[in-house]
Amino acid sequence: MIAALLGPRLAAIIVKELWAVLRDPRARISLILPPLIQLVVFGYASTMEVKHVTIGVLDRDGGQWSHEIVQRLAGSPTVQRIVRLDSEAALARAIDTQQVIAALRFDPHFSADVSARRGATVGTVFDGRKSNAAQIVGGYIDRIVSGVSADIHLARPPPPPGSANVTAWFNPNLDYLWFTIPSLVVVISLVSATSVVSQSVAREKELGTYDQLMVSPFRVWEILAGKMVPPVLIGMANATLYLVVNPLAFGVPFTGSLWLFYPALLVFLLAVAGIGMLVSVVANTQQQAFLGMFALTVPVFLLSGYAAPIDNIPPFLQVLAEANPAKHFLIVTEGLFLKGMPASEVFAVRRQNIWHIRRRKLTESGPRLGFGFRRRACGVASVDVRWSVA
Amino acid sequence: MTDPVASVAALTKRFAGQSVPALDAVSMRIEPGRMTGLVGPDGAGKTTLIRILAGLIDPDRGSATVFGRPATDTDRAMIGYMPQRFGLYEDLTVIENLALYADLRGLPAAERRASFDRLLDFTDLRRFTARLAGQLSGGMKQKLGLACAMVRAPHLLLLDEPGVGVDPVSRRELWAMVKDLASDGIGVLWSTAYLDEAEKCDTVTLLNEGRALYDGPPQDLTDTIRDRVFRVGVPGAGRRVTLRHALDNPAVIDGTVQGDALRLMIRADTPVPTAVALGLAPGATLVPARPRFEDAFIDLLGGGPSGSSQLADHYRQIPQTDAPAIDADRLTRRFGDFTAADHVSFNVPRGQIFGLLGPNGAGKSTTFKMLCGLLTPSEGNGSVAGFDLRKAKADARQSLGYMAQKFSLYGDLSVQQNLNFFAGTYGLHGGAARDAIDRAIAIFHLDRYLKVNAGTMPLGFKQRLALACAVLHQPPVLFLDEPTSGVDPLVRREFWNHINGMVEKGVTVLVTTHFMDEAEYCDRATLIYRARQIATGTPDELKAMAGKADATMEDAFIALIEASDLQREAA
Numbered sequence: 001m002i003a004a005l006l007g008p009r010l011a012a013i014i015v016k017e018l019w020a021v022l023r024d025p026r027a028r029i030s031l032i033l034p035p036l037i038q039l040v041v042f043g044y045a046s047t048m049e050v051k052h053v054t055i056g057v058l059d060r061d062g063g064q065w066s067h068e069i070v071q072r073l074a075g076s077p078t079v080q081r082i083v084r085l086d087s088e089a090a091l092a093r094a095i096d097t098q099q100v101i102a103a104l105r106f107d108p109h110f111s112a113d114v115s116a117r118r119g120a121t122v123g124t125v126f127d128g129r130k131s132n133a134a135q136i137v138g139g140y141i142d143r144i145v146s147g148v149s150a151d152i153h154l155a156r157p158p159p160p161p162g163s164a165n166v167t168a169w170f171n172p173n174l175d176y177l178w179f180t181i182p183s184l185v186v187v188i189s190l191v192s193a194t195s196v197v198s199q200s201v202a203r204e205k206e207l208g209t210y211d212q213l214m215v216s217p218f219r220v221w222e223i224l225a226g227k228m229v230p231p232v233l234i235g236m237a238n239a240t241l242y243l244v245v246n247p248l249a250f251g252v253p254f255t256g257s258l259w260l261f262y263p264a265l266l267v268f269l270l271a272v273a274g275i276g277m278l279v280s281v282v283a284n285t286q287q288q289a290f291l292g293m294f295a296l297t298v299p300v301f302l303l304s305g306y307a308a309p310i311d312n313i314p315p316f317l318q319v320l321a322e323a324n325p326a327k328h329f330l331i332v333t334e335g336l337f338l339k340g341m342p343a344s345e346v347f348a349v350r351r352q353n354i355w356h357i358r359r360r361k362l363t364e365s366g367p368r369l370g371f372g373f374r375r376r377a378c379g380v381a382s383v384d385v386r387w388s389v390a
Numbered sequence: 391m392t393d394p395v396a397s398v399a400a401l402t403k404r405f406a407g408q409s410v411p412a413l414d415a416v417s418m419r420i421e422p423g424r425m426t427g428l429v430g431p432d433g434a435g436k437t438t439l440i441r442i443l444a445g446l447i448d449p450d451r452g453s454a455t456v457f458g459r460p461a462t463d464t465d466r467a468m469i470g471y472m473p474q475r476f477g478l479y480e481d482l483t484v485i486e487n488l489a490l491y492a493d494l495r496g497l498p499a500a501e502r503r504a505s506f507d508r509l510l511d512f513t514d515l516r517r518f519t520a521r522l523a524g525q526l527s528g529g530m531k532q533k534l535g536l537a538c539a540m541v542r543a544p545h546l547l548l549l550d551e552p553g554v555g556v557d558p559v560s561r562r563e564l565w566a567m568v569k570d571l572a573s574d575g576i577g578v579l580w581s582t583a584y585l586d587e588a589e590k591c592d593t594v595t596l597l598n599e600g601r602a603l604y605d606g607p608p609q610d611l612t613d614t615i616r617d618r619v620f621r622v623g624v625p626g627a628g629r630r631v632t633l634r635h636a637l638d639n640p641a642v643i644d645g646t647v648q649g650d651a652l653r654l655m656i657r658a659d660t661p662v663p664t665a666v667a668l669g670l671a672p673g674a675t676l677v678p679a680r681p682r683f684e685d686a687f688i689d690l691l692g693g694g695p696s697g698s699s700q701l702a703d704h705y706r707q708i709p710q711t712d713a714p715a716i717d718a719d720r721l722t723r724r725f726g727d728f729t730a731a732d733h734v735s736f737n738v739p740r741g742q743i744f745g746l747l748g749p750n751g752a753g754k755s756t757t758f759k760m761l762c763g764l765l766t767p768s769e770g771n772g773s774v775a776g777f778d779l780r781k782a783k784a785d786a787r788q789s790l791g792y793m794a795q796k797f798s799l800y801g802d803l804s805v806q807q808n809l810n811f812f813a814g815t816y817g818l819h820g821g822a823a824r825d826a827i828d829r830a831i832a833i834f835h836l837d838r839y840l841k842v843n844a845g846t847m848p849l850g851f852k853q854r855l856a857l858a859c860a861v862l863h864q865p866p867v868l869f870l871d872e873p874t875s876g877v878d879p880l881v882r883r884e885f886w887n888h889i890n891g892m893v894e895k896g897v898t899v900l901v902t903t904h905f906m907d908e909a910e911y912c913d914r915a916t917l918i919y920r921a922r923q924i925a926t927g928t929p930d931e932l933k934a935m936a937g938k939a940d941a942t943m944e945d946a947f948i949a950l951i952e953a954s955d956l957q958r959e960a961a
Contacts, residue, residue, distance in 0.1 A: 009817060215792040
């Protein structure tokens with residue numbers, strides 16, 4: 001049936017290539033092992049998520065409202081423990097020894113000020129050595145304090161000049177997994193497709209079947225097409241697996257359209273399979289191909305925007321990153337998972353930024369801020385570190 | 391009888407995952423001062439036996455004794471071991487290799503100088519001491535390997551197929567060197583798949599599928615078939631048909647083509663049939679011929695296959711054409727400054743076998759590759775089945791079947807999957823593909839291997855599968871690259887029966903070989919040396935050029951190469 005559709009030669013080489021991958025024990029391992037390792041390593045080990053944190057409290061107030069805030073903090077699933085501190089020195093020590101990641105300071109008049117609706121301030125000290133985690137904890141505290149504020153039906157005064165009231169879009173809980181897990185789809189389809197394709201020609205050269213292939217009446221395009229099918233199918237299968245696992249095991253929503261995801265995935269897989277094919281053609285042995293693939297996937301990965309924001313790398317590398325299929329597919333994947341990216345965005349070829357640079361964001365003004373977020377921010381959006389309760 | 395330097399008794403070794411043991415109750419002894427041959431086709435167990443003697447692997451049962459102690463617990467400094475490959479460090483020079491082996495074998499510094507001098511003179515490698523081992527020719531590599539094994543004057547020399555990849559000239563030199571060593575009182579084990587080398591050994595152990603079929607002087611074995619081997623002249627193109635008829639006669643247990651003659655072996659205790667009964671011309675006479683070791687091997691195995699080829703019977707008749715089936719017109723290929731093939735021209739009419747002969751690296755493979763489209767010629771033209779190699783590559787490839795020297799099917803794929811793939815490759819599908827595959831399975835008895843990975847089959851079956859895949863689409867032209875090197879003589883006979891049968895149907899065959907037995911089957915052959923054709927003609931014409939009565943193909947080969955060298959030096 002396939003033969004009738006594609007012609008016997010193309011069908012024969014596609015079937016042969018699939019068997020070659022499925023029957024070669026080494027190739028089989030490279031299909032099963034990387035996805036599993038990646039799932040474990042990225043899904044659980046490399047998370048920057050903030051959980052089980054310890055927060056210090058220096059409560060000079062001891063009133064109703066400071067108690068309320070501390071109780072809510074203690075009840076949050078993120079916070080494992082509240083440490084009572086009795087002095088400024090103890091607070092400093094707790095931060096210095098990394099006993100706590102953040103400490104709240106309530107002034108003696110806090111509850112009184114709140115009750116009198118004079119406006120009150122909670123001071124917070126964060127451990128700057130863990131800037132990422134500290135900011136996320138800041139977000140948690142912000143929400144709790146705001147919640148308290150809302151509950152006591154106090155009208156919020158306009159924020160003082162120079163500060164912005166920022167809400168994280170698309171990843172409201174700033175769950176780090178929400179950023180890493182969609183990226184895994186990119187990484188895993190990249191690794192599985194290139195590892196399969198990079199072996200394909202090199203294996204034939206090493207085993208001596210290459211000449212046999214070259215004296216058969218195949219046209220070059222038929223050989224190339226035949227060799228592209230297994231990596232694309234395998235990349236598709238792995239991506240699909242992750243597409244199913246991500247919402248189920250990690251609770252990361254897929255908000256976009258599958259009709260957009262699969263065409264984008266196909267384009268991405270064809271692009272990386274093409275690069276892998278180049279490695280395979282240059283290599284003479286499977287070992288060389290393996291090393292070549294390794295040498296290739298690391299920079300592809302680093303320049304994808306996953307490991308470091310593209311905007312932060314030197315301009316000449318940014319140009320390279322533009323040529324990196326993973327960079328573009330990462331934008332699409334993050335967008336489809338978290339942002340419900342529309343087709344116009346998926347297929348738009350333009351500089352998009354998946355990491356939002358906080359400092360710049362803070363200087364942007366009101367209406368554009370929200371708009372910019374929607375377009376540009378993704379898994380990790382930023383939060384400010386000041387808030388008011390009035 | 392002198393004490394042996396080494397001996398094995400009832401040695402058995404089975405490797406995991408293999409259905410047949412690599413060695414099955416083999417006993418033999420190596421005596422000092424004698425050339426002991428370990429002879430057998432590839433996969434017979436030769437390397438396993440040598441590795442056990444070298445103490446590298448343990449036998450499952452039986453004993454291996456070297457210098458009176460178990461092989462794993464003996465003085466290994468006294469063993470010179472030359473493995474088949476990997477024996478040399480290709481990125482080191484000749485002298486560095488020697489020095490490395492001297493270090494490994496703990497040769498005292500004081501003795502080093504004398505040892506190196508002796509070995510370099512002996513192997514005639516003094517001029518090349520600074521050359522990288524990887525850049526030596528096959529013959530020189532083997533000589534260096536021998537020198538490395540000899541660096542500490544061993545008492546036992548184990549040589550694993552030293553003749554592989556070495557042209558006949560170097561092979562003779564190497565043999566003379568080792569023979570020299572044996573006469574000094576060293577025990578030498580020379581393993582080989584070339585049965586003609588067996589005849590020159592003092593004593594021979596013949597291995598086949600792990601079992602020792604014979605152990606003793608080669609002469610005693612060939613004596614068993616004395617008066618049963620004959621030679622009969624068959625002029626012209628009739629020899630293939632005649633051989634087929636003769637082999638179909640129950641009295642004939644083996645037959646081969648020898649240029650314009652046939653060599654036939656008659657069954658034991660059977661009267662010699664008349665010429666007419668054998669299908670020969672009425673006047674033809676059977677002349678007794680000197681029996682060879684290979685004949686005796688065939689006899690031990692119960693005789694060769696009969697003459698008819700089912701493959702050929704089912705093959706289509708290739709239509710007659712006026713144009714040559716293969717045409718090479720001044721084919722030239724350069725790699726940088728180096729010319730690998732220099733104006734090679736020949737043509738092969740439909741229904742003939744043409745041979746490309748020559749030492750390794752002489753340019754025969756380059757010529758072969760240009761004709762099958764693997765290399766683009768730098769100059770000159772070629773055509774296959776009327777298709778120009780430059781303009782209609784894919785069409786030319788569609789009309790040829792290709793069989794490589796090394797097993798080049800997909801070893802990880804099952805036999806069935808290989809057949810399916812090659813059927814599709816040549817555009818067969820549906821019923822046509824099924825018929826072709828079923829026929830191949832029946833003819834080559836592949837049914838019990840269908841689900842097995844092709845790479846794990848015995849060598850003979852791999853060879854059958856390779857041929858089956860190459861002719862699934864019944865091409866008019868066949869390209870064979872050393873098709874039967876290393877296989878046992880029965881498989882070789884069967885193989886050539888198929889080829890001869892297909893040639894009768896009009897198939898044209900191009901074969902490269904440095905295996906002189908295969909050259910005898912050619913209608914015409916050209917000898918390529920240093921990128922040039924130095925002689926072209928029928929096998930008998932080439933033999934006549936050797937200038938010696940009753941010359942073998944190998945004699946002709948050596949004589950022609952030496953003449954070419956002389957001519958070049960004179961120029």
